[in-house]
């Protein structure tokens with residue numbers, strides 16, 4: 062095996078949500094740039110299947126992805142049976158691909174492949190992008206050579222593991238944004254106007270959508286509102302087809318969305334936040350209230366305490382308060398202090414750090 066990764070095979074388990082998928086794709090880009098080969102394990106979900114068509118240069122395999130039911134639930138037995146069969150399927154993939162390493166990007170889709178790797182004696186790794194790591198990753202970590210973390214705050218949750226701070230990988234297309242004019246033309250917006258991007262994570266955000274759609278923003282502010290699949294028409298109706306208010310369902314052109322924006326209202330999903338840091342976009346972070354163990358609040362606190370974002374809980378947020386905070390975030394002095402704080406939080410070479418750390422242990 063070559064020290065730069067040439068021809069080494071990496072299995073990357075990254076299905077389930079955008080927050081696992083996109084950093085996994087970013088690692089695939091970095092690994093193949095070094096001459097290595099990858100297999101991406103994803104779920105049956107639409108977002109994963111669409112990615113497998115868009116990134117058709119990579120080999121994708123679909124594996125079942127069921128979240129763990131409560132321990133005493135009658136669903137537990139079928140869950141364990143499916144998990145066992147999925148581990149068997151993953152063992153087949155890892156063997157057939159002659160993988161040199163297996164990397165899980167988090168969630169329950171990571172557990173079976175990393176466990177299969179352990180059974181086969183292939184080095185396993187897991188990446189966690191959150192400040193408060195998920196249960197699946199904490200369990201999976203015990204079978205890994207090293208645990209990669211996106212934020213320093215996560216380290217304490219992996220007491221028995223070798224932890225490496227890598228940051229969370231950002232996909233290549235976000236590193237080369239189109240010009241503001243080009244992006245605005247694609248999205249039907251005016252490049253000369255200040256623009257607020259609203260995004261509810263890859264899974265949308267009904268209540269947050271309503272708070273934004275009813276806000277009376279300062280004159281001249283444009284809004285690009287990604288409402289999430291399923292909520293697009295409702296938000297269009299609610300925002301009243303205002304001029305300069307553009308609503309999308311899912312956005313498959315995030316580079317243009319970011320290129321035209323000056324500030325953001327977002328959920329506190331780790332990948333979105335990583336991208337905001339990478340691109341220097343100040344934000345109001347509104348954690349998804351039903352996220353496991355309220356982990357999005359932990360994520361948002363890291364940025365809020367650094368002065369890189371405002372943290373607002375959805376329950377206490379009104380449309381009037383949101384409009385005031387957006388105006389504050391766009392004031393030049395506030396904006397530049399937030400941008401400076403974001404710069405300190407950004408890890409620009411996260412995908413490279415992940416590849417380096419894996420290769421180091423393979424030597």
Ligand SMILES: CC(=O)N[C@H]1[C@@H](OP(=O)(O)OP(=O)(O)OC[C@H]2O[C@@H](n3ccc(=O)[nH]c3=O)[C@H](O)[C@@H]2O)O[C@H](CO)[C@@H](O)[C@@H]1O
Pocket residue numbers: 078079080081083167190191260262263264287310311312313315329330331332333334336349352353356357
């Ligand atoms: C509800 C929930 O529990 N979400 C979790 C999920 O991520 P979830 O996918 O909800 O959110 P993230 O912010 O991590 O990722 C969203 C990703 O989707 C992309 N995007 C978003 C909207 C869109 O229209 N188009 C598009 O491409 C964003 O650019 C970003 O890359 O896993 C993350 C990583 O463990 C967690 O931090 C999140 O808290």
